[in-house]
Amino acid sequence: MPIQPKRTKLLRLAASHAILILFTIVALFPIWQVAHISFRPGNQLLSTSFEFIPANATVDNYVKLFTERDFLRWIGNSAFVSLVVTLTGVAFASMAGYGFSRFRFLGRKLGLLSLLTTQMFPATMLLLPMYIMLIKLGLINTYLGIVIVYSATALPFCIWTMKGYYDTIPTSLEEAARIDGCSQFMAFYTIILPLAAPALVIKALFSFMTAWSEYIVAAQILQETLLWTLPIGLKSFESTMSTEWGLYGAASLVVMLPVVVLFLALSRWLVSGLTLGSVKG
Amino acid sequence: MRQQRSFIAFLVVPSFVLLAAVVFYPFFYNVLLAFGNMNLNRIREWELIGIRQFVKIFTEPTEPGFYAIFGKTIIWTVANVFFHVVIGVILALLLNQNLKGKAIYRTLLILPWAIPQYIVALTWRGMFNYEYGSINLILTRYLNLPAVEWLRSPTEAFIACILTNVWLGFPFMMVVALGALQSIPHELYEAAEIDGATWWHRLRTITLPLIRPVMIPAITLGTVWTFNNLNIVWLVSNGGEPSDNTHILVSFVYKAAFNFYSFSYAAALSLVIFLILFAFSMFFMKQSKATEPAY
Numbered sequence: 001m002p003i004q005p006k007r008t009k010l011l012r013l014a015a016s017h018a019i020l021i022l023f024t025i026v027a028l029f030p031i032w033q034v035a036h037i038s039f040r041p042g043n044q045l046l047s048t049s050f051e052f053i054p055a056n057a058t059v060d061n062y063v064k065l066f067t068e069r070d071f072l073r074w075i076g077n078s079a080f081v082s083l084v085v086t087l088t089g090v091a092f093a094s095m096a097g098y099g100f101s102r103f104r105f106l107g108r109k110l111g112l113l114s115l116l117t118t119q120m121f122p123a124t125m126l127l128l129p130m131y132i133m134l135i136k137l138g139l140i141n142t143y144l145g146i147v148i149v150y151s152a153t154a155l156p157f158c159i160w161t162m163k164g165y166y167d168t169i170p171t172s173l174e175e176a177a178r179i180d181g182c183s184q185f186m187a188f189y190t191i192i193l194p195l196a197a198p199a200l201v202i203k204a205l206f207s208f209m210t211a212w213s214e215y216i217v218a219a220q221i222l223q224e225t226l227l228w229t230l231p232i233g234l235k236s237f238e239s240t241m242s243t244e245w246g247l248y249g250a251a252s253l254v255v256m257l258p259v260v261v262l263f264l265a266l267s268r269w270l271v272s273g274l275t276l277g278s279v280k281g
Numbered sequence: 282m283r284q285q286r287s288f289i290a291f292l293v294v295p296s297f298v299l300l301a302a303v304v305f306y307p308f309f310y311n312v313l314l315a316f317g318n319m320n321l322n323r324i325r326e327w328e329l330i331g332i333r334q335f336v337k338i339f340t341e342p343t344e345p346g347f348y349a350i351f352g353k354t355i356i357w358t359v360a361n362v363f364f365h366v367v368i369g370v371i372l373a374l375l376l377n378q379n380l381k382g383k384a385i386y387r388t389l390l391i392l393p394w395a396i397p398q399y400i401v402a403l404t405w406r407g408m409f410n411y412e413y414g415s416i417n418l419i420l421t422r423y424l425n426l427p428a429v430e431w432l433r434s435p436t437e438a439f440i441a442c443i444l445t446n447v448w449l450g451f452p453f454m455m456v457v458a459l460g461a462l463q464s465i466p467h468e469l470y471e472a473a474e475i476d477g478a479t480w481w482h483r484l485r486t487i488t489l490p491l492i493r494p495v496m497i498p499a500i501t502l503g504t505v506w507t508f509n510n511l512n513i514v515w516l517v518s519n520g521g522e523p524s525d526n527t528h529i530l531v532s533f534v535y536k537a538a539f540n541f542y543s544f545s546y547a548a549a550l551s552l553v554i555f556l557i558l559f560a561f562s563m564f565f566m567k568q569s570k571a572t573e574p575a576y
Contacts, residue, residue, distance in 0.1 A: 013380070016375045016378065016380060017380070019371070019372075019375060020372070020375055020376070020380075020386045020390075023368070023372060023390060024386060024389045024390060026448070027389060027390050027392055027393050027448075027452075028389060028392065029415075030393075030401070030404050030405060030408060030448070031392065031396070033404065033407075033408060033415055034400075034404055037407075050415075050418070092295060092296045092299060093296070095291075095292045095293070095295065095296065096292060096293050096295070096296035096297075098292055099289055099292030099293035100293070103285075103289045103292075105289050105293070111293075111297070114300075114304075114305070115300075117559065118304055119502070119505060120505055120509075120555060120558040120559050120562055121308070121509075121551075121555055122509050122511075122530070122531045122534065122551050122554040122555060122558075123509060123511050123531060123535070124511075124531065124534045124535055124538055124547060124551045125307075125308070125311055125551040125552070125554075125555055126303075126304065126307045126308070126311075127538075128311065128314070128538045128544060128547055128548055128551065129306075129307035129308075129310040129311045129314065129548070130303070130307050131538075131539075132310075132314075132319075132324065132544065133307065133310070135324065136324075148303055149303070151299070151303065152299075152300075152303035152304055152307075155296070155299065155300065155303075155304075156300065156304065159296060184284070184285065184288045185288065185291075188292075209397070212397065213397030213398060213399060213400075214399075215399040215512065215516070216511050216512060216515065216535070220539055231397070231399050234399070234400070234403065235399065235403065235516075238403055238406075238407075243407070245407065248403065248407075252400045252403075252404065255397065255400065256395075256396050256397060256400055259395060259396070259397060260392065260395040260396060263391075263394070263395035264388060264391070264392075264395060267388075267391055267395075267456070
């Protein structure tokens with residue numbers, strides 16, 4: 001083995017750190033910006049200074065956000081919609097994924113192919129027909145309407161990746177349980193489902209984040225201020241004549257905090273949970 | 282046997298009923314709409330008028346026209362996916378060595394992926410502000426460059442959208458590449474080193490070919506996601522500003538549908554976009570044979 005001179009090795013190490021630090025700064029910069037704006041006092045919102053912590057930092061924006069605006073209401077609305085979408089997504093995907101993984105039946109291949117095909121739909125392809133349907137059914141400005149649209153977007157991907165995860169669990173487990181007298185349902189429910197828990201958690205996270213962070217659909221379906229979810233609320237700070245940057249910054253930070261924490265806590269399983277289905281089938 | 286059949290039905294039928302209602306039915310409704318003349322004034326009394334909407338898409342010299350927007354969409358997609366993959370793979374390679382603080386770098390570097398896209402878009406829009414945005418402040422104050430009219434001129438606004446999307450997209454490719462790198466057996470590198478292979482040689486003959494099977498589906502998925510990414514373009518350019526010059530296909534359809542209420546025209550264009558993507562994915566997957574074991 002050719003021995004690398006120590007200097008080359010050190011140089012490479014230094015270069016690696018330099019590049020990583022550079023990209024870390026780039027990755028953190030916008031987040032720091034948002035935090036910075038949120039703690040600025042009202043007369044310095046358009047400040048052009050780059051101090052790490054703003055001068056005269058204050059929590060005024062946060063107080064104003066929670067007391068003078070409908071922020072709490074938006075949080076409630078978003079949490080409600082997201083939870084319903086998550087529960088529907090996980091329940092349906094855990095069952096359908098198992099069916100696709102374990103059994104051969106008429107329409108299976110077609111079903112799988114169409115699940116994959118939905119990923120190529122441009123957003124408007126489902127949104128527009130559904131929007132017209134919702135108008136005709138009188139479901140514009142209702143949570144039922146938005147839950148239907150969100151589930152439709154998240155479900156195909158969830159089923160597809162759940163199927164991929166079930167495929168990695170050996171069938172001998174159910175067979176053994178069946179010999180011991182377990183019914184098919186009990187074998188699925190008591191043995192396989194707990195084993196698939198990691199994938200279910202990822203599906204839950206994915207569905208939750210889809211609903212929690214969605215602006216485009218919500219903007220069309222929830223037009224009444226009382227029904228607004230967080231994304232529409234936050235956008236409203238920006239769309240008035242002069243942007244309320246302080247409120248926007250504070251709200252963004254509060255909104256992203258739970259998602260980011262959740263995301264980081266689960267990030268180890270994220271990729272296997274998302275890509276296993278598409279990569280290994 | 283009968284018991285098994287009812288069990289399968291129990292598992293699959295609920296999802297299929299739901300999918301039929303919220304995916305398949307809208308899909309066929311969209312196809313139908315595409316051949317009709319529905320708009321806001323004709324929601325109930327619309328009729329089928331054949332391929333007129335498609336003719337309009339491909340021939341009518343609207344401003345901006347289909348071909349210009351399609352071209353822009355391709356630039357958007359290629360530029361984004363290219364930088365996502367290149368930055369992602371480079372960072373993954375760096376993180377895949379014995380490095381102090383590896384876990385911290387990794388955690389901080391995936392943050393852009395964790396933040397809701399609309400917040401990313403609105404925040405970057407603020408950062409691109411001409412007078413107060415931090416990008417121009419950095420350019421003028423530290424790099425001695427002239428300030429750029431990011432959001433007011435077409436090319437710059439489009440570049441602003443791409444920069445935003447590159448920022449939020451590289452962590453996904455990084456994490457995928459890192460996973461692939463970690464599954465390469467170490468012995469291969471040791472053997473190569475004994476044979477005197479250089480770093481570049483090892484990269485080309487071991488690393489890249491072995492992460493390929495994982496990267497290809499991720500790239501396909503990334504391409505489709507980017508092509509269809511409405512959030513960033515819509516929110517960074519505030520609906521295609523300046524004067525509808527920053528649109529990619531999906532944002533243009535969204536505008537046609539929900540700002541101009543030309544429902545049938547939008548449905549036809551949606552269908553065209555879908556067919557483009559479908560053809561691309563089939564071709565790409567077949568070429569790379571990456572999903573063969575998928576069924």
